Amino acid sequence: MKLLVGLGNPGSKYAETRHNIGFRFLDLLARSEGLCFAAAPRFHAETAQWESPAGRVLLVKPQTFMNNSGEAVGALARYYQVEAEDIIVVYDDLDLPVGKLRIKTGGGHGGHNGLRSIHAHLPSRDYVRVKIGIGRPPHGDITAWVLGKACEGDRADEARIFAALLDELKPLLSGQTDTAANRIHLALNSGKA
Numbered sequence: 001m002k003l004l005v006g007l008g009n010p011g012s013k014y015a016e017t018r019h020n021i022g023f024r025f026l027d028l029l030a031r032s033e034g035l036c037f038a039a040a041p042r043f044h045a046e047t048a049q050w051e052s053p054a055g056r057v058l059l060v061k062p063q064t065f066m067n068n069s070g071e072a073v074g075a076l077a078r079y080y081q082v083e084a085e086d087i088i089v090v091y092d093d094l095d096l097p098v099g100k101l102r103i104k105t106g107g108g109h110g111g112h113n114g115l116r117s118i119h120a121h122l123p124s125r126d127y128v129r130v131k132i133g134i135g136r137p138p139h140g141d142i143t144a145w146v147l148g149k150a151c152e153g154d155r156a157d158e159a160r161i162f163a164a165l166l167d168e169l170k171p172l173l174s175g176q177t178d179t180a181a182n183r184i185h186l187a188l189n190s191g192k193a
Contacts, residue, residue, distance in 0.1 A: 002057045002173055003082050007091040007114040010063040018134040019146040022090040026059050028162050045072040054173035069114040074121025084124035096133025099157035103130050103181040164188055
């Protein structure tokens with residue numbers, strides 16, 4: 001089994017914010033596959049089971065708020081005996097420009113509080129990160145930026161990234177992260193996505 005985790009904050013107040021890009025991706029995937037999320041209060045999450053072309057996947061939206069995302073991820077990983085290498089986390093990245101995506105395995109948290117929490121609740125940092133760029137504010141408070149709504153152009157870039165990511169989920173879930181990353185990069189830069 002794999003865990004495919006989207007990071008965000010629970011509640012309609014946050015649904016359209018930059019910080020909730022992980023939730024929005026999982027919602028799109030669930031709609032495209034005819035899946036429904038259900039509350040999993042024991043794990044402080046909403047989950048959906050998916051029999052993907054690459055095997056069984058549990059879609060996870062932690063309901064602990066971003067800064068405590070690791071509580072849900074760690075509890076689910078322990079319960080289902082999922083190794084860190086079989087966890088993929090989709091989240092917003094301030095250090096990537098809007099319209100860019102980067103996939104990597106392992107590393108630090110880069111100042112992202114959701115990842116910081118996941119690091120505290122998993123025995124290994126060797127999970128796959130799917131970073132979706134939201135850019136930095138030209139000036140002002142970063143908190144207001146991540147909790148603000150993206151403009152129409154940024155949402156169009158988000159839709160392009162989501163489409164390219166959906167197309168490459170099978171290799172990504174099969175552990176072919178480099179293949180998936182290269183194909184997504186080509187799609188985004190060729191205008192096909």
